[in-house]
Amino acid sequence: MRVVKVPLGSRSYSILIAPALLERLGAECRKLGLGQRCAIITDTNVAPLLAARAEESLTAAGFAPLRITVPAGEKSKSIARVQECYQQLAAHRLERKAFVVALGGGVVGDLAGFVAATYLRGIAFVQVPTTLLAQVDSSVGGKVGVNLPAGKNLVGAFYQPRLVLCDLAALQSLPEREFRAGLAEVIKYGIIYDAPLFRRLERELPKILARDAGVLAAVVARCCEIKAEVVGQDETESGLRAILNFGHTIGHAIEAISGYGKFLHGEAIAIGMVAAARLSASLLGLSADEVERIRALLAATGLPVAIKLSRTNRTRLGEAMKLDKKVSAGEIKFVLARKIGAVEYGQKVPAALIDMVLAA
């Protein structure tokens, strides 16, 4: 088992990474000194595959789990769904020492985390991410929240889990498209922080796409390490943490104007990263060779690397970007790369240049 520590003082926690970890969920929760009652929040895709095993493990360790299943998909990241979860927790008398287990992908983790952050002013929660995207990204670092009609993740909190348990076995049953979308965030870590990781991904892509357990374990652990390092330095995104948003400003806007669902998050981010790489070439001198390596690795992973937008949709994209949480005084700030492995945040980008890069 690989263990990555997220160093946040009294809010520190561990990320455990191994195959067949779900069977240890109850035992690991036991070590945290939590109350007996808990709620597993999961979705209609994951529940039939994994919820019974999670419940068995918790019950065997002496916990009394309640199961709350929400519809799979981004639409469950809504205030209405949050309210339903609250009502279930209250109806089953979950108290302050109770805890929430998020069993699923990013949507479930974000929703369940926000519920845990705000029910009774905050109860403990444990992340059991079951997708690659959630294992390397959304389950670590404490960003939880839901969407508003006006934009993605506009409501939420910084609220750290007490434990993250990455069961690598769950990755074996992921649909191909979702697995590849998760790799977009893996590639992002290479670009923003770790050139050797990027080279490894270039070199071992076939093994990764074949879901080779050994390579996957190493790669997931390395991504978690990077995220833990970044979050440990800047929990609430007042500075460095912004680098994790490489490709996300445009990516989020693409998700927004296409109505959340046409593109998976990782797919939108892939397009956003290629655009950000091109902006980086114009503004920070990223070499044409590295722009091409970024594009090529994403394309080889089977991810979209460009989007055809009408003039109307380019305008809508611009509007959507202005709602990004990183906007300050009306100015959109980008994360741009100087080279693979080294990025800078807070970069101003003229709107015309964004337009040009997207039209290319």
Add this chain to the structure above:
Amino acid sequence: MRVVKVPLGSRSYSILIAPALLERLGAECRKLGLGQRCAIITDTNVAPLLAARAEESLTAAGFAPLRITVPAGEKSKSIARVQECYQQLAAHRLERKAFVVALGGGVVGDLAGFVAATYLRGIAFVQVPTTLLAQVDSSVGGKVGVNLPAGKNLVGAFYQPRLVLCDLAALQSLPEREFRAGLAEVIKYGIIYDAPLFRRLERELPKILARDAGVLAAVVARCCEIKAEVVGQDETESGLRAILNFGHTIGHAIEAISGYGKFLHGEAIAIGMVAAARLSASLLGLSADEVERIRALLAATGLPVAIKLSRTNRTRLGEAMKLDKKVSAGEIKFVLARKIGAVEYGQKVPAALIDMVLAA
């Protein structure tokens, strides 16, 4: 001007107490280095009296305030109202550096604070409490949140304001009943922490009821000091902070079973405090004389000190108490008094005794 500091490390803030402070709102916000845009969240009672002055002060200091007015009353502490506030903030493009001003009583402060705590994962907020209850209690300490159909304050966060501005002039226009209800919490501070304050309240009650500015200023400041000391030692209610809930376990339950609205919070708490004093006599040896002094001071303030409950309603009250956030492993824990000025939290009370005390 009196200044009380709430010592919470990087989340420390000041409570300013003086007449005519509303005119200084803009200037005081200026000192905090907040963004230009802000939202004043207020209610239909307070808006016609004070919102224009708050806006003028903010505008004169260079801020661009948006006004959000919610219906007066406890019903506005709902998820639906939170969602409406989010949508307004998003529609007006409030960014992370924007801030929320809560202008009103406890309901407005709790609602606006929760909105601020969760919009964009948290933006700054400033409390401008306009009722006695809010000035001495709810605006200080960072408890924010809303109600669920299942119970009061079941959703929320610990989220500290950046500034609390108590304009004593606002107290002069409070309806009599509301002013007296606020005094219940003032009396509570005497019981839980400060026997000399309790004696002062006994002695100077006529002046206080006449809203003598000098006495009120001193009393409000002392209550804020006590709350700041307690919260400074235990921000998230893992221990000592529980003493602030003297009278609240039964009080909250009375509010719940009477459908939030029949009793003002302070009135329900007054009944709860007399009941808690009687329980204290049975369990912690509080003297009969002091039980009577507590009852007499509340009664002289014009507050209810007992409630007539049918057997059915006593059962409902018991059920409602079990939903209290301080319940642990199904056990309701009370704050009880050893003497006036000294209480103990985490006290177990047999259900039969509660029943007996309420039937008395």
